[in-house]
Amino acid sequence: MRFPAPDPVRAARYRAVGYWRDATIPALIAASAARTPDKTAVRDASGASLSYAALMEQSSRLAGYLAERGVGKGDVVTVCLPNWVQTVVAFVAAMRLGAAVNPVPVTYGRADLAYVLGKCDSRALFVAAKFRSVDFTEVLEQLGSDTLANRAVVRIGEGARTIGTPWDDARGHAALGAEPPIAADDTVAVLFTSGTESRAKGAVHTHNTILFGERALSSALQIGADDIAFMASPISHTTGFMHGVIMTLTLGGTLSLLDIFEGARAARQLAEHRCSWTMGATPFLADIADALEKSGERLPHLRYFMCGGAPIPEALVRRAGLVGLRVMSIYGATESPPHTVVHPEDPPQNAWTTDGRPLAGIEVRIVSEGRGLPVGEVGEEWSRGPNTALGYLGEPELTAKDFDSDGWYHSGDLARRLPDGSLRIVGRLKDIIVRGGQNISAREVEDYLAGHPSVQSVAVVGVPHPRLGETSCAVVVPRPNASLTLHDVTEFLLAKGVARFKLPERLEIWPSLPLNPSGKIQKYVLRKQLTETEGGTKA
Template sequence: MKFPSPNPAVAERYYTEAHWRFDSTSQLFENMVRHHSERTALSDAEGNFFTYRELHAHVESVATCFADAGIGEEDIVTICAPNWWQTVVCILATLRVGAIINPVPMTYGWKDIKYVVDTCESKALILAGKFRNADHTAHIEDILGPGHGKKLVIQLAVGAQQAGVPFDTLLGKGECAVPLPSKPDNVAAILFTSGTESKPKGVVHTHNTILYGERCFVETLELGPEDTCFMASPISHASGFLHGVILTLTTGGHLSILDIFTASAAVDQMRRDSATWTMGATPFLVETSNELKARNATLPALRYFLCGGAPLPESVVRRAMETGMRVLSVYGSTESPPHTVVWPSDPPENAWTTDGRAAGDGIEIRIVDENGDECPEGEIGEEWSRGPNTFLGYLNAPEITARSLDSDGWYHSGDLAYQRPDGSIRISGRIKDMIVRGGQNIAAREVEELLIQIPGCLECALVGIPHERLGETGGAVLVMEPGHVVGVQEVYDLLVAQGVAKFKIPERVECWDALPKTPSGKIQKFKVQKMLAEGIKGEGDVR
């Protein structure tokens, strides 16, 4: 498989400016093991604690099994598992043998996993077994086909069936004989994201593009070995993987992971582990604040709660501040991982009035008009960014890459924003037809292509409906043939039967006579959103 590669001239500049360095992720982790061997590296909700030495031993054992299976440089390992210590071990073991980690969230349906595995031509698939209502082992034949081919399948816990090698049998194998990976410009991770396209896209990152972004966070937030990162966001999703696993375990910190979020459990674990910072979508912040207020308690060690995924309401931030939490808003994407952040030195109100400023001196940000010309301060345009943290391209998708990543290295976010006098930016909307539900992206087109297959459906539109806790939820409007009517439950049952991830399923469904359109026949989704918010149904040919 051919991967995008760094532009040689750009790479030379980034090395000269010391934005890119010569260490791989595994080399940095190895350094932490040497310098902090008896310091706590990892803890989980079950009360398991591992020092760097203990975690390293498990990583080496699983890496040995990967190597014995012939998995190495440029091979892709897909993992769909929750925030368990075994998941962290498998991620680090994949990187240890020079392979490429492809984490996908547990909210994926089996069809999503199949698409990712097929696209990546993954050499190994790691599944959790049963976790909450999900158990992808029940669909292993659907995902991989009869006999599973030559893929290594590892199962972390008990599931509907034994789909692969039990994780526990991989431990105790000793140190891996494969030399530590030492090529920081090799691809390290492929992170799938849904945008305006109908299918998720594989975002390609090297060790250097990942590590630069994490160093920016470390320097901006002044993080180090004394810090504990509490991560309830999925570590099989970009935020948890990058800012939880990679940032923390390459800087000697303590990573505390929670697999099933409840505010009560989160507060208990943050207090238990003296968490100094955390990061999550708005629902995590809202529920944590409510829990602390109900207990009349605080989190004494917590310095920062980083929050992104959607602009933060003032009321949410003020409620958090009342419990003693300092909220810092962040903005970015999987392609350009959070590249703006409200700095600790910024006024507290910047958390709800801005989406931060550049997280590092190598990151450039522009707000441009439709011709690509710079917008004056305060004028809304599209947000572009570039820097040593920017992805190399989409996997096997050069045409889509060319539309998002121009020849000068600027990533075109598709988000509308404006620049403020202090250098911060504020996101004001999206050009992209995408819904962000609880920090997870839903490509409207992908869901619409399934909705239109409902018997009797003539037209449909999926839009985001504002939601205080989740940011947005999906609302579907269908135009049906006479005599055909569907509701939320029917849509839910139909989409679940097709293997659609549950977070993508619309939580509001209405049948209208017609959808508002432009004279050329294009559906006006902003009108659909407004009409849903106001309780107005489309009747006749609304224009």
Template structure:
């Protein structure tokens, strides 16, 4: 990768410090809080100063190279400051989705041996401080918890050292993290029943963003709007790292509301945005319904699920922007995208072609490439592939030639564009959020009324997929949809993971060998969803 010039042996700080020196007064970040209606604008000099103070605060907490700093935050300015601060001290950033509760957090923080956790006091009516305090006794490595809008010693403000000494600043400036050191730990849901900690270095991450920016013609004059959570790889790489690398301006939206997104794009003259299909659909519908305009928006990249052709046509006409499709994973960022100059049939009919430095192939069960147009297992290799799963080396399915088994099924066309056709791994993608099916099934199986359970996805025009739980009850038992929801909530499961449907069945379809036929259940769920009003679980 070095010889090919794909790994440039740079870190984000190399780019960031150049922008601070060249354009200190330029707006680096516009952060909005929906709950308070407040907005904070930070220049590159402001961001550098705040991240220095946070970095020194982390040093005073005993944080050094390789230590894990976890932050469960929305798209707030503190998120960006913390990542840059972690880079400055050599720590590993571990962003956590705000939907996670006690169960998920205890596992994730424990596996990472996180030393610092930063949470909001409250967000969307959830008391994150109380959750952090409840799990802290079971996490011996967790020495510090800081709370945004908290009080006294736990306040995030106390992490921001206001009295940095010349010696501390000199120590900070003298450090330079190796571009091959792990800088990010991001959990992704797997089929094994536990999340996997994806590890990235500066080289793997930046080698994705440089060709991505080149293909989409993005530069320092762009304004990048990010409505997707930065605790997702999409939001992290393209809403935080990309603008800081380019010297561009980032506009953060902490709660997705299409009216707010349209207004922010208009007010800040945003030129680029990226999100799952529901973001594109809802923004286009709002603009069509209200006449709101987004004249500066040049590109909307939609990733996470195939884009319906009708939506591409509608969004292009209404938004006046190029709508591009993309495919990628937490493990490698955006591997494929369409190009701004591609025709509509490529955008709606494919998930793009590989970025420079990445390769894709579609193979049969014997690992042999299949003919053009035939379905097979999608494998990728190249510069932006992750460096492993934290403490789970055996879970990374990478062969001796560097091909990573994605778990997705795909077709490859004659032009080198892929089309994702399904998933070999048992994950439902709901609105861009991976649902860990095995984990949901295991919890439901513990319910005293449940004899057999299987959770499958079914199509949804807005979210891409929803989840349906098929349950065979124990003799004499009963289970209602409301009881299922209440039970999973009581297990502290994230609300987004709870199925939207419950179907009680007499038995499950199986093969002659007794293996559950989930494809049959998907067919049943699809038919049921098409002929009835879906059940809804409420937050």
């Protein structure tokens, strides 16, 4: 597989100042194992756990199996598994071979899986035979023998079909012999974007791009080997993979994984495992806060709840604070993870008024028509730094569109810089509703509605209108036992001083919003469904 290469000028500069180094991810995990071989490296909700020594031993055996099946340096290994101990073993095994890990969510359908396997030319695939309502052995059978040809398939558990090698057989292979030489500038991961706007793109990361970002984040938050990370965010996604698995294991900490999220269950595991930090989208925060409110229990060991992927309503941060949760907003992208975070010394209100300050070594600009904007003005957010992906796999035109020749990643997010250097994301370039020639920021209306006492979560999107071009529709998930009408919404917004042209003209009450694995609302799904139906409450 041919991957994009680091820009030699920027690479030399990053090495000169120590941002990029010679260590690789598997070498740092091995160093953690050498320091504390008996320490728990990872445990999950099933009760399974592995010490660092056991992680190294099992990943060596699994790497031996993959090597025998022809997987080697420069190949791609696709891992479609939940938040299980075995998933971490698969990641480490692939990296020890010099292969690139391609984690994909268990929510992927047959078409998604076929797409990434073809795009990556993956030489191996790990799947859960069954997880929740999906039997992946049937999905693989539907993919057909041509798609799976020349790919090693490993399954965990039993499904309706017998496809691939059972996990225990693969893990029982003889240990890997000499490990291949791996360079820190080699590709180690292909992470597909969440696909909120279009078909997912595979961002290519090296050991150095990932490790710089994780060092910068752990340094800012003073996270180290004594910390226990809780991850309910999928480790098949950037958040869980980078900030959960890689940051924790390279620091020598302990990782606690939850595969099926439910607020009370998450709160119990956070308490039982004495977790000291976590990261998740706003629904995770809301549900854990609800669980703590109901139980009366607290999490005295939890120092930080980092929250990203969507705006954090002030009301939610304040409610979380009442049950002892310190919320820290964080912002980044698969292409540039992470690059801003609320630092521990920042005022508490920064959690809902900002999206954090840039991490050391990472540059941020607010740009309009190629010109940098001063503090307070809104433009597109650009970032550049040693954490930035090299580009998209097999997509030179898209790479050139999103990554310019000077190394800036163009996020597509609208933002402004605040006087203290913090960033505030105010929407997407495409998240503007144009109603009769007037622009409406969906984010602005959402922020207001998030404060309504009957609203659990909300998304505002534009729907086609024959005369005005677009009008806005609010899709609301109400709080338990609450009700809401379009009149209620209108009166609430008018009382807040919102201009009439910004008022939603349609209200939909849904049991849930479509989310990608990182917790971002999939607005393109909303738009598609709303334009296909005349449902809802209209003005």
